[in-house]
Structure formats: structure tokens, C-alpha cells
Amino acid sequence: MSGASLTTAGAAAPAYRKVGSIRRERRWALIGAYVALAVFVLFFLTPPFHMLVTSLKSSAEIADLSGNPWVVRRPTLENYWELLQQGNYLLHFRNSVIVTLVVVAVTMVISTLAAFALARMRFWGSATLATGVFLTYLVPETLLFIPLFQIIGGLGLYNNLLAMILIYPTLTVPFCTWIMIGYFSSIPKELDEAALIDGANHFQMLWRIFIPVALPGILAATIFAFTVSWAQFLYPMAFLVSSENMVLTVGIVSDLIRGDTFQWGKIMAGALMAAAPPLLVYAFLMDYYIAGLTAGATKG
Amino acid sequence: MAQVSLRKVVKEYEGGVQAVKGINLEIADHEFVVLVGPSGCGKSTTLRMIAGLEDITAGEIAIGGTVVNDIPPRDRDIAMVFQNYALYPHMTVYENMAFGLTLRRFPKDEIRRRVENAARILDIGELLDRKPKALSGGQRQRVAMGRAIVRDPKVFLFDEPLSNLDAKLRVQMRVEIKKVHQTVRTTTVYVTHDQVEAMTLADRVVVMNQGNIEQVGTPQELYHRPATRFVAGFIGSPAMNMIPARLENSAGALRLHLPGEIVLPVPAERTQRYAPLAGREVLFGLRPEHLTEPKNLDRPNIALVEAAPEVIEPMGMETMMIFSLDGTEVTARLDPAVPVELGRKMPLAADLNQMHLIDPQSGRVL
Amino acid sequence: MTGGNVIAAPGVPAAAAPSRPGRLRRIARRRSTLAFLMTLPLLAVIGGLVAYPFFYAIYLSMLNKRMTRFVGLDNFAFLLTRETFQFVVWQSVIFAVSAVIAKALIGFILAHVLHALPAKGQRKWRGMLLVPWVIPPAISTLAWWWLFDPTYSAINWMLMGIGAPPIAWLGEPGWARFAVILVNVWYGAPFFMIMYLAALKSVPDQLYEAAAIDGATGWQKLRYVTVPMMKNIIAITVLFSLIVTFANFDIVRILTNGGPQDRTHIFGTYAFQVGIQSGDIPLGAAVSLFMFPILAVFAVFVLRGVTRRSKEMAG
Ligand SMILES: Nc1ncnc2c1ncn2[C@@H]1O[C@H](COP(=O)(O)OP(=O)(O)OP(=O)(O)O)[C@@H](O)[C@H]1O
Ligand SMILES: [Mg+2]
Numbered sequence A: 001m002s003g004a005s006l007t008t009a010g011a012a013a014p015a016y017r018k019v020g021s022i023r024r025e026r027r028w029a030l031i032g033a034y035v036a037l038a039v040f041v042l043f044f045l046t047p048p049f050h051m052l053v054t055s056l057k058s059s060a061e062i063a064d065l066s067g068n069p070w071v072v073r074r075p076t077l078e079n080y081w082e083l084l085q086q087g088n089y090l091l092h093f094r095n096s097v098i099v100t101l102v103v104v105a106v107t108m109v110i111s112t113l114a115a116f117a118l119a120r121m122r123f124w125g126s127a128t129l130a131t132g133v134f135l136t137y138l139v140p141e142t143l144l145f146i147p148l149f150q151i152i153g154g155l156g157l158y159n160n161l162l163a164m165i166l167i168y169p170t171l172t173v174p175f176c177t178w179i180m181i182g183y184f185s186s187i188p189k190e191l192d193e194a195a196l197i198d199g200a201n202h203f204q205m206l207w208r209i210f211i212p213v214a215l216p217g218i219l220a221a222t223i224f225a226f227t228v229s230w231a232q233f234l235y236p237m238a239f240l241v242s243s244e245n246m247v248l249t250v251g252i253v254s255d256l257i258r259g260d261t262f263q264w265g266k267i268m269a270g271a272l273m274a275a276a277p278p279l280l281v282y283a284f285l286m287d288y289y290i291a292g293l294t295a296g297a298t299k300g
Numbered sequence B: 001m002a003q004v005s006l007r008k009v010v011k012e013y014e015g016g017v018q019a020v021k022g023i024n025l026e027i028a029d030h031e032f033v034v035l036v037g038p039s040g041c042g043k044s045t046t047l048r049m050i051a052g053l054e055d056i057t058a059g060e061i062a063i064g065g066t067v068v069n070d071i072p073p074r075d076r077d078i079a080m081v082f083q084n085y086a087l088y089p090h091m092t093v094y095e096n097m098a099f100g101l102t103l104r105r106f107p108k109d110e111i112r113r114r115v116e117n118a119a120r121i122l123d124i125g126e127l128l129d130r131k132p133k134a135l136s137g138g139q140r141q142r143v144a145m146g147r148a149i150v151r152d153p154k155v156f157l158f159d160e161p162l163s164n165l166d167a168k169l170r171v172q173m174r175v176e177i178k179k180v181h182q183t184v185r186t187t188t189v190y191v192t193h194d195q196v197e198a199m200t201l202a203d204r205v206v207v208m209n210q211g212n213i214e215q216v217g218t219p220q221e222l223y224h225r226p227a228t229r230f231v232a233g234f235i236g237s238p239a240m241n242m243i244p245a246r247l248e249n250s251a252g253a254l255r256l257h258l259p260g261e262i263v264l265p266v267p268a269e270r271t272q273r274y275a276p277l278a279g280r281e282v283l284f285g286l287r288p289e290h291l292t293e294p295k296n297l298d299r300p301n302i303a304l305v306e307a308a309p310e311v312i313e314p315m316g317m318e319t320m321m322i323f324s325l326d327g328t329e330v331t332a333r334l335d336p337a338v339p340v341e342l343g344r345k346m347p348l349a350a351d352l353n354q355m356h357l358i359d360p361q362s363g364r365v366l
Numbered sequence C: 001m002t003g004g005n006v007i008a009a010p011g012v013p014a015a016a017a018p019s020r021p022g023r024l025r026r027i028a029r030r031r032s033t034l035a036f037l038m039t040l041p042l043l044a045v046i047g048g049l050v051a052y053p054f055f056y057a058i059y060l061s062m063l064n065k066r067m068t069r070f071v072g073l074d075n076f077a078f079l080l081t082r083e084t085f086q087f088v089v090w091q092s093v094i095f096a097v098s099a100v101i102a103k104a105l106i107g108f109i110l111a112h113v114l115h116a117l118p119a120k121g122q123r124k125w126r127g128m129l130l131v132p133w134v135i136p137p138a139i140s141t142l143a144w145w146w147l148f149d150p151t152y153s154a155i156n157w158m159l160m161g162i163g164a165p166p167i168a169w170l171g172e173p174g175w176a177r178f179a180v181i182l183v184n185v186w187y188g189a190p191f192f193m194i195m196y197l198a199a200l201k202s203v204p205d206q207l208y209e210a211a212a213i214d215g216a217t218g219w220q221k222l223r224y225v226t227v228p229m230m231k232n233i234i235a236i237t238v239l240f241s242l243i244v245t246f247a248n249f250d251i252v253r254i255l256t257n258g259g260p261q262d263r264t265h266i267f268g269t270y271a272f273q274v275g276i277q278s279g280d281i282p283l284g285a286a287v288s289l290f291m292f293p294i295l296a297v298f299a300v301f302v303l304r305g306v307t308r309r310s311k312e313m314a315g
Helices: A002-006 A009-055 A059-063 A078-085 A089-120 A126-137 A141-154 A161-167 A169-185 A189-198 A202-213 A215-231 A234-239 A248-256 A264-284 A286-295 B043-051 B093-103 B108-122 B137-150 B167-184 B195-201 B219-224 B229-234 B268-277 C003-007 C023-060 C074-081 C083-116 C119-129 C137-147 C154-161 C173-201 C205-213 C218-246 C250-255 C267-277 C281-314
Strands: B004-012 B018-027 B032-036 B058-063 B078-081 B155-159 B187-192 B204-209 B212-217 B241-250 B253-258 B262-265 B281-286 B302-307 B311-314 B319-325 B328-334 B346-351 B356-358
Touching: A009 A264, A009 C083, A009 C119, A009 C137, A009 C173, A059 A264, A078 A089, A078 A264, A089 A126, A089 A161, A089 A169, A089 A202, A089 A215, A089 A248, A089 A264, A089 C023, A126 A169, A126 C023, A126 C281, A141 A161, A141 A169, A141 A234, A141 C023, A141 C267, A141 C281, A161 A169, A161 A234, A169 A215, A169 C023, A189 A202, A189 B078, A189 B093, A202 A215, A215 A264, A215 A286, A215 C137, A234 A248, A234 C250, A234 C267, A248 A264, A248 C137, A264 A286, A264 C137, A286 C173, B004 B043, B018 B043, B018 B212, B032 B043, B032 B195, B043 B058, B043 B078, B043 B155, B043 B187, B078 B137, B093 B108, B093 B137, B108 B137, B108 B167, B137 B167, B167 B195, B187 B195, B195 B219, B204 B219, B204 B229, B212 B219, B212 B229, B229 B241, B229 B281, B229 B356, B241 B268, B241 B328, B253 B268, B253 B281, B262 B302, B302 B319, C023 C281, C074 C083, C074 C281, C083 C119, C083 C173, C083 C218, C083 C267, C083 C281, C119 C173, C137 C154, C137 C173, C137 C250, C173 C218, C173 C250, C205 C218, C218 C281, C250 C267, C267 C281
Parallel strands: B032 B187, B032 B204, B078 B155, B155 B187
Antiparallel strands: B004 B018, B004 B058, B204 B212, B241 B253, B241 B281, B253 B262, B281 B356, B302 B346, B311 B319, B319 B328
């Protein structure tokens, strides 16, 4: 680089311009990046925005075709009020909360125990089972809902929240087990041996070493189980019929659409409140959320 | 009362690898024994069998007179320090050290007393509230030792505890370990592949090779009286020179014929010992520190030879000079003040009082 | 656990006979029993609620409508002759393939754009771009449904603003197909973005520096460094997304419920209509099972990709 001082002023000038052009190129690239981002953010956020706008309108304003549908002229919370005051919305919300909490708890117990056993206590068939767990995760619910419909009916659980609690784990447990196997496997083997020598039995090892050490992974798995349970649509659609037994994903539509009358303001208000819990979890625990999302593609 | 006995201990891993091939070893109470040997010779396996982390395929291990073959690690009353420390990352230093005692339901104040005592011995009182992540390598090493000390076990087991530290810290921690052992006097089995560590720390060193014990002895014994060619070559740095030679008897005096027309007289006091070997091919072993610039020439059994350096390695406090005898590399250790020049012949003094003869077939030192 | 000290205490006679395959071995056996017990709930879920229903579905699909008689493969044969079902097959393929291609491209572009941003701004933008993935699709599709409303469509309002004619989004087969794909892309593109972004971050900077020193242009870096390094994760994500999209239910069910004229039905919604709504359980099971071969092939490839990636990460 010291050679630079030897070049004449004339030679230095084009070199300088070249550097400038790289910088200019970079700036344009960055501007292009921001434009692309802005376009997609607009595209991605339009539906939720429109949801919010509609939910703040009175029925009269929604029905008024002369107005701009993208703005609210007289914002009102009456849609929210009515939803919370009358009808089954609160019941649906409660049902969703109950089902989700129970399913998350059950999922975490099942998958933590299983992942610990599969990651650390090799036994006959454990490797096959781990692969089986992953393949089960790839089974979509549309493949099995019809036989499950029969099975649930046979168990007398048709139109019963218990059916959801029984079946949702098929969607959460495999993935949670799979990513926890990854997290547990990444804990160094010496840690178990140290615990073994310190006098821990297997449950103490799991409870006092593995779970605390793998806490970020456990949190990611919990968030995953929560989102899946909260968002599930097909099973409640197929197995729940009476409004008071429904969860949010199916309840909103079934209650607010009577024949041809769509109460769009209330539908949007209800949808927004139903979307709030996952959005809040996401806002506060984004890193764990993303970790859970991306962990499935790698083992550990 | 915590001697450790290994009787005909065999370890065969699944897949048929015999990692340990029937070793016998008696470790006395309070003794500091170091297992040393090249990578893969079965040191860790032996240690882990003592700890109970590996099944014993055959033979038996007793700790304090009790056969422990079937006793799980937690009931063997041993403590272990791992190469990568294996500290629990989510616990503070205090909790790390207290964990074993908590699991054993010790009363709180007893735990506190022991942890503080260990922290004082190791000088880590300041660190008790920190997490392992916030510690340096040396500090982690101390905590790992602290975790062993608080348990006040019958036996300490160390598996290459220093190999993750840089050279300077390693020397420092070596001293530390020795001091701790002098304080707590717990029977210790220590695994390393570093022979300097072995020599400096051990009361007795166990040299292992390919699943067998080659020799057990004090550092002095191993250095001066190696039993096998392997031990002779393994202990000491740079390694002992081993030169093929022929032992000849000429009129009652034994002579060694080395390559390059070099003939060395065997010391008179060894004549009787070596006489039966006359006429045979042997390996002549001499450590570099016994092949030096001419000095002490007035003493008996110092022989002069001539050699031309092919490589010169100045190390500061000494200079290594390497030459070859018919393809065998030989190292001499010179005072740095001695002038050396590549390719120029110079006289060297071989201290034959320190020579060894090795049977090339059996590998035994004769 | 203080009892342990007692067992090993001095003075207790050494009872064990030498080299008998003894208690430790038995402990090991007990350990694998314990491990088995710990995986039992998992096995119950997989066995009872996934594997068993799967075989039960096969059985069901071979019964007649009233489930009184075994009819072999008649249901499958019958479906193949039905024009509606042929539409379903085609629509499923078109839906899955075009949606996944669009998602993959958008995700790829967004990941690159994000990756080029300074770290501080990146978080904020990433946060906003992931929102469609976070909202349950059954919920967000309601918003789209409202945007596509025949009378009140806010999109049509804007089209009219620029002088274009309004579109019957969900009323005309071509547009309805477009609409369901659009919503699926909207929902799924962020997932691709986040997967790619994670992969991009795992490509070591040194590789780019080395390529730059070798004189690579931006495109060449993409072509010779980025894409090869991400090949595996791209494959996994695409295959995984193909499975999920192919087996989609929520979006189509809410947006069009298969209409108009059954032109937007895919396997999931059609199976629901046939099996649950029309009450022909065996035929519905047969519709679902038609998905199985293609899903199985994809799944095997995903598994292969994941195992390979785990090995790469480990090595
Ligand atoms: N779990 C295992 N399964 C099969 N073979 C093993 C296992 N652990 C170790 N071995 C083999 O047993 C032999 C001895 O291993 P060991 O770990 O005891 O060596 P080491 O002396 O500690 O070596 P190092 O200095 O490298 O730690 C090696 O050949 C090794 O490959
Ligand atoms: Mg080792």
C-alpha cells in the first residue's frame, strides 16, 4: 500500500473515482434493499392492518360503500365490547386457553422425558425411534383426521374438548421431542458423568442438570407447542360442533356468520384478539421463537 | 484407609476392542499415582473403570478393601476431575461445589463449611458467586478440583486435567495440584500423557502401553532403571538414544561395536551382568544428557567419541546436537557455550555409567 | 442418598465374586428399562394416535359408504374416474408447486436483503416480516377473506381508484385459484426467509473474503459460495414446505371452501367435504390416502437432508 504515495496526482484521481463508484454502488444496493423491504412489509402487514381498521368501525361505517375502506372515520370499540359482553367469544377464548395450556404441559412432559431417554440412555431401537419421531412430525393432520374422527367417536369424545387435548399432542410431541433430542445431545457427556459421580440418579440428572442447561431449547419447544395448539383448525373443525365447546379458530366464524349476514367488524375484532397471544409471545420471545422455528432443520 | 487395587482387570469395548488387557496395580493409601502413556493406551479406560463409569469386563477393582465392580459411581465415594472441567454451566461456583453434598443430603451449614474450606485451599473465595462462563481456564480448573475436594472422597481421579490450559498455566496448576495433595492427602489416580507432569507429580508412575502396564515405579526408578525399551524411550525428553550394537568379548573385557567403527568399553562393574550376552545384537541406550561435550574426563567410564553435527537446535539453556550413525539419529546435549558448527567433527563424552542395553527381540532392558 | 457411603464403607466384606457379570450390568439393564418407560408416553402418542389411525385409515378406505361391506380398492378406483377428483389432484399440484416456488423466491430475496442490512436495523425489519407466519392462518385468512369480499373488497376499491375493473376474487375459478395461492405465499414466505437467513448467517465470512480476493463479483459469490453452502437447507425447506402446502387445509377451507364449482379443492378440503360433511367416511379416507405416496417420498428426502446437515454441523 505504501506504493500509493509514489503515484502521480493524475494517476491517483481515477483510482479515487473507482473507490467512489464502489461506494455509490453500495449505496444504491442499500437503497434497493430498503425499497424491497418496504414493499414486502407493506404486503405482509396489509391484512392485519386492514383487520385492525375494520374492527374499529361501526357496522354502519363498514356497510357504507362510499367511504375509503382503509381508514376509520369514527373509531369505536363497540365491536370489542359486544364480543366480550355477549355471545360465546369469551367462552371460546377460555376453551383455547385451557386446551393450549394442557397440551403444552403434556407435550413438554412427554417430549422432555423421551428426548432425555433417546439422547442419553441408548437402548434397543432408540436410534430407529428417533428417526420415527422425525417422520411422525412430517405427517400432516389432513392425512389422519378421518380415522381419528372415527376413533374419537368410538371413545365418545365427539364434540368434547378432551378430544383436542388427546389429539393435539400428535402435532406437538414429535417436533418438540426431535428438537430436544438435539439440544440434549449437545450437552457434553462429561456433565452427566460428573453428575453421576456427584451422586445424581437419572431423574435428578434430568431435572437438575439437563433441563436447566437446555432451558433455551425447552423454551423454544414450549413456544412451538403453544403456537401449534393455539392455531389448530382442522381438528376442532371436524370434531367440535356446538358453539360452547369450540375454540377460537373455529368459534369466531361459526358464531358471527349467520346465513348471509357477516358481522365483519366483530369478526375482525375477534380475529385480532385471537391473534394477540401468539403475537405477544413472539414480540417478547422472538429469539426463542425463531430458534424453535429453525431448529427442526438440524439436529442440535 | 483407601487403597485401590486392580486385579487382572480387563476391559473390552463392544466391537471387540480390548482397551485394557488384564492389569494388576496396588495403590496405597495417600499415594499419588500417575498413569502415563501414549494416546489410546487405555489410561482413561482404566480410570473410568475405577470411577464406575465403565463396566469391568473381567477382573476386579477394590477401593478401601471393598470390591466395587458392581457398585455404581455415586456409591463408590470417589471424586473426579475432567479434562474439560464439566462444570454445571447453570450453577454458580458455590452451587457447583455444593451439588454433590446437596444430593447426599448434607446439612446446609456443613456444606457451607466444606465449600468455604475448599475455596480457601484453592484461593477461589472471591469467585463463589460467579457462573463458570465468567471464569478463566485456570479458575475453572480450580473449581473442578474444589468440587472434588468438598466431597472428601476416598479417592481423587483426574483425567488429563491440565491439557486444556496453556503451557504457563499448566506449570502453575501442576504445582497447585501437588500442594493440594500435600494438604488433603487423599489417594489420587491421575491420568496424563505428559511425562513431565507424571514425573513431577507422582509418588509412583504407571507407564501403560497398548492396554498393558509396562512398568510401575517412582519417577527416579523409571528414569534410571527403565524395565523395557518402551519405558526407556517414553520417559525422558528428548528421548533416549537407541543405537543398534554388537556386544563382543575380547579377552575378558566386553566391548560394544557401534555403527561407524565406534567401539565402546563396557564398564567393568557391569561385565558380569552382560557377559552372557556376548556375541549378540543389542540396542545400546544412552540419554542425550549423558552424551555431552567432553567433561568429567577424570571420572571412570567416560568414553570419547567423535561426531559431526547434522542439525543444531539451540534451546537457550542447552544446545541439542543431532548426528547420525548409519541411519540412526543420535542426540547429544551440549552446554550452549560450546562452539558447534554444522558438519565439523567434534569430540563428545559418553557417560557409560548411565548406559543401558536392551534386547531388541523382547524389548526388555537387560 | 447418604446410604451410598454406608455401602462403600470400610469393613463391609467384599462379597462380589470376581468377574461375574454382576450388578452393574443389571443396573444397565434396569437403565434401559427406565429409558423405555420414559419413552412410553411418546410411543403411546405415536403408536396410538398416528400409526394406528394410519392403518385404520387404510382399512376404512376399503369399506363401502355405510361401512358394512369390504369393497377392496373400489373407492380408489371410483375416485380416479370422478372428474372432480381429477380437478383436486391437479389443483393440489398446481397449488403446492406454484406457492412453494413463490415462497422460496420471496424468502430468498428477503433473506439476502436482510442479511445485507446492518445488524441493528435487521432485527426490526425481521420482526415485521415474520408477522404473517406468527398469526394463526385460520385467523389471518379471515382478514384476507374480508379483503376479497365481493361487495366490500378493499383491494377492489383501490383497483377502481386507478381505473381498473373490480375482480371477483373468489367467484371466478382462475382468480380464486390465484387468491388461495396468494394467501398461502403471504403466510409461508416468512418461514423461508427465516430459514435462509439462519443458513446465510452460518456461512463463514472468510469464504466471501476468499472469493473476493479471488476476484469474484457479487453474482459469482452468490453462485459459487452462497448457493452451494445453502443447497442443503434450501432442499430441506422446499421439501418440507411442499409437504405442508400440499396437505394444506385452513386457507382453502376458509377462503373458498373448494368453490367455485369445486375448482379450488385440494386433497385436505375435499377429504373433509366428502368424509365429514357428506358423511362418506371410507371415501374421505381414500381421498386422504391418495396424498400418502407423494408425502412419503418427500419425507424420505427431508430426512436424508436433515441427517446430512446434522453430520455437517457435527463434523
Ligand atoms: N466407548 C468406546 N468404545 C470402543 N472403544 C473405545 C471406547 N473408548 C475408548 N475406546 C478405545 O479404547 C482404547 C483406549 O482408550 P482410552 O480412552 O482409554 O485411551 P487413553 O489412554 O485415555 O488415550 P488419550 O490419551 O488419547 O486420552 C482406544 O483404542 C480407544 O479407541
Ligand atoms: Mg484419555
